Amino acid sequence: MKGRHMTRWRDPAKDPRQEKKTDLITGEGYARMQGIHDHLRRVRRPELSQKVAEAAAQGDRSENADYTYNKKELNRTIARIAYLAKRLDALTVVDRLPDDQTRVRFGAWVTIEDDEGEELTVRIVGPDETDNRKHWISIDAPLARALLGKALDDDIVVAAPGGETHYIVTNIAYRAASPSA
Incomplete structure (x- = not known):
C-alpha cells in the first residue's frame, strides 16, 4: 500500500447517496480484495498503531502533528478493514464459466x-x-x-x-x- 493515498471513504451500506451494489465478484477480484484486507490488517494497522504510540510518547498530543495525522490514518484504516470484512462476507464468487457462452454474462x-x-x-x-x-x-x-x-x-x-x-x-x-x- 506504499504510495497510495487513502481518500475519505464512506461505507456504502450507510450512505443513502450510494446505490445498492451487485454482490458478484470474480475469483481473482475476491483474492485481490482479500489481499488488501489482509495487508491492511496485518501490516498497515500495526504499523500505524506503532507510529501513534511513538508520537503519543513525545508528550502534548494537541500540538503533535505526527500523532494527529497517524491517528486519523489509523482510524481510516480500521474503518476500511471493517468495510472490507463485511463486504467480503456479502460477496458471491462467480468461479465457473456460464453454460451458454454464446451470450454475454458476468465475467465476459x-x-x-x-x-x-x-x-x-x-x-x-x-x-x-x-x-x-x-x-x-x-x-x-x-x-x-x-x-x-x-x-x-x-x-x-x-x-x-x-x-x-x-x-x-x-x-x-x-x-x-x-x-x-
Whole structure:
C-alpha cells in the first residue's frame, strides 16, 4: 500500500447517496480484495498503531502533528478493514464459466463496435473490481446492463450524456484473467 493515498471513504451500506451494489465478484477480484484486507490488517494497522504510540510518547498530543495525522490514518484504516470484512462476507464468487457462452454474462470479455467502426473490448465484473485502465466495467454500469444477455452481432443502445450510442457486439469471450489483462 506504499504510495497510495487513502481518500475519505464512506461505507456504502450507510450512505443513502450510494446505490445498492451487485454482490458478484470474480475469483481473482475476491483474492485481490482479500489481499488488501489482509495487508491492511496485518501490516498497515500495526504499523500505524506503532507510529501513534511513538508520537503519543513525545508528550502534548494537541500540538503533535505526527500523532494527529497517524491517528486519523489509523482510524481510516480500521474503518476500511471493517468495510472490507463485511463486504467480503456479502460477496458471491462467480468461479465457473456460464453454460451458454454464446451470450454475454458476468465475467465476459465483450468487443463492441460503434457507428464509426471504433472497437472497444470490455470485461463485465463486479462493482468492487472495476478498472478503467483495463476496461473492466461494473455489471451495474449502463453499458454492462445493455450488454447482458446479448449474442454475437446483436445491436445495443446505451443512453449517454450526449445522447444514445449504438453498438454492435463483435466478439464474446470467456477466459481466465491474466495479471496484465
